[in-house]
Amino acid sequence: MSKYIPGNQKHLTLEDRKYIEKSLNTGCSFKDIARYLCKDPTTISKEIRLHRLSDWYHKGCFNNAHNFCIHRYHCKKVNACGKIILCGVKCTTCPTCNQTCPDFIKERCNRLDKAPYVCNGCPKAISHCTIAHKYRYDAIFADRKYKECLSQSRAGINMTxxxxxxxxxxxxxxxxxxxxxxxxxxxxxxxxxxxxxxxxxxxxxxxxxxxxxxxxxxxFNPRKVHKTQIKDRSVFIRRMFSDFQALGLDHFAEMDTVHSSQDSKRVILTFFLTREKLFLAFIMNRCTKGAVKLVFNKLEHQLGTYDFLTLFNTILTDRGSEFGDPESLENGIHGIMRSSIYYCDPMRSGQKGGIEQAHTMLRMILPKKTSFEYLTQWDLRTIVDHINSTPRESLGGRTPYDVALENYGIDILKALQLRSIPSDKVNLTPKLIRFNH
CATH class of the missing domain: 1.10.10 (Arc Repressor Mutant, subunit A)
Known part of the structure; x- marks a missing residue:
């Protein structure tokens, strides 16, 4: 029957297991369950036997919670163990009866030896059943055991x-x-x-x-990793770095995040325009997909859709989880596609080396282990203005602000709230922010 299963959905999910538990409670057969889930009945049988939960119920076990013998109701043996000479207590009430009696036969239920192999749906109430050792099927427990088995089977090394x-x-x-x-x-x-x-x-x-x-x-100290990678691999389709290289662009935007110290969850979302070497930074309260989208929407509202397309038509970023929803970032507030996002290869931050160099200048003002908890957007604008007013050798000694002013005009720079800092006033030390508080 597996050939009729659509796609590659051959593993049981938590929803499938919940349906199995519900069906067992109502007395459905394996064939009915398998027909609904589009599985083979043997799959349902193996699932239940492998992941059933063992329960012990002491109530109703004839005076002794540890006596599982089928003869316990009418047995009159005394001193079967031979340890106590004058013992007048019946062996059925002794905790060691199961281990010492030669006539011991464990009480079993046919319902547990054949389908459905569990007590789910049993017409007898738990309090009236005399079987001490019971089994039941629990969907959440079965799903957890399945995931543990799946993880352990892939652990270790493939070597004798x-x-x-x-x-x-x-x-x-x-x-x-x-x-x-x-x-x-x-x-x-x-x-x-x-x-x-x-x-x-x-x-x-x-x-x-x-x-x-x-x-x-x-x-070397252990490397501290702040970011988590994108788990949904489908977002990389037609957005790989090889796809980006095929475009042959000479100017584009690079995007990344800068994290705070461990006592703060705030992060800085940064952009770098490669042609003008222009650096932009925006504070975010959380490093989430929604926070990144809010920054995109705010930028489009300030610039307008056309000017946003001019600056951020193509964006190259890394595989951080905060960038894991590219479609919401690419679609603008008016339903117009405002950008195209591409991802670097894993562990290849040098593929967006421009923004990494800009981060070194940012870290001159905000050193590592600095908390962003009290950092404001006004502080970031001041930092960005000083960085963009620093001459670059790659620009022939000109500043990124001057090149951006020539390429885009004053209106876009005003919309970004950028200003030029006199050359002798540029400060790239932590004192730049301290003087503003």
């Missing part, structure tokens, strides 16, 4: 212990001799490993050598 030992005999002595992972992989192609994989093995402690045995490991 013998193969790992052989590779370790080659790698570990060379690491102790001071050789780098790249040098080892280059000189020993028979290892069939990439440099990144070897670093991962060293970090996880899979090999005898550890990452502390590397020559330069002790000099």
């Amino acid at each position: 212990r013998h193969e790992l030992h052989q590779k370790d005999m080659v790698i570990t002595p060379l690491i102790f001799q001071g050789q780098s992972p790249y040098q080892i992989i280059t000189n020993h192609p028979e290892l069939d490993l990439s440099v990144r994989t070897l670093y991962s093995y060293l970090d996880k402690g899979i090999l005898s050598a550890r990452n502390i045995d590397l020559k330069r490991q002790v000099k």
Whole structure:
């Protein structure tokens, strides 16, 4: 039946499991459930047996919550264990009866040995059932167990212990001799490993050598990663960096975010116009898709749709989760497509090197570990004005403000609330903001 399943939806979802639980409670058969979910009945059977939840109910177990013998109602044995000579207590009330009695037979329910394998939909109430060991199907518990199994099945390394030992005999002595992972992989192609994989093995402690045995490991602190990557891979269709290169543009806009210290969730959304080297920055209270869209809408409202298209017709950015909804950013407030967004390759921030260089100038004024909690948009305008009034060698000694004024005119710069700073008044130190408070 799997060939009739549309697309690649062969795994059961949480909604499917909730339907299975509801159907079991109403007494539906596996065939009826499978027909509705477009699955094979064996799939439903395996799902229930693998992910059923074991429950123990002590009530109604004939005086002894630990006695599971089918003879407990009429058994009159005394001292079956032989440990106490003058014991006059019936064995049915003794906690050790199940382990010591030679005639013990565990009570079982046929409902648990064959379909539906669970107590869901049983006409007997739980309080009236004498079976101590019960099973039930819970959709949320089953979905959690499924995800744990899916994660564990993909954990570890795809290698036998013998193969790992052989590779370790080659790698570990060379690491102790001071050789780098790249040098080892280059000189020993028979290892069939990439440099990144070897670093991962060293970090996880899979090999005898550890990452502390590397020559330069002790000099580096763990890298702090603020951003989360976009999980929906469909947004990259026709928006990859290769698609951007095919356009052959000589000027475009680059976009990124600058994060605050850990005590603040505020971030700065930055733009960089590559032809004019013009830098723009806007404060956001949260690093979310909605906050980025609000900045886009505000810019389009200030500039107008035509001038917005002139400045931000094509935008190149990274794969941060805040940029994970490109369609809402590309569609303007009047329903007109205002921009085209493309994404850099993973771990390739140099593909938008212009804005990264602009961030170094921003960090001169706002050093790392600086909190943006009390930073205002007025402060950011002051910082941007001083950065844009700094001459650039790539512009022949001219400032980005002067080049933008020549290319776009004064109206657009006024709409962006930009102004020129005299050359002797330009300040690129943290004192620039301190003097304004």
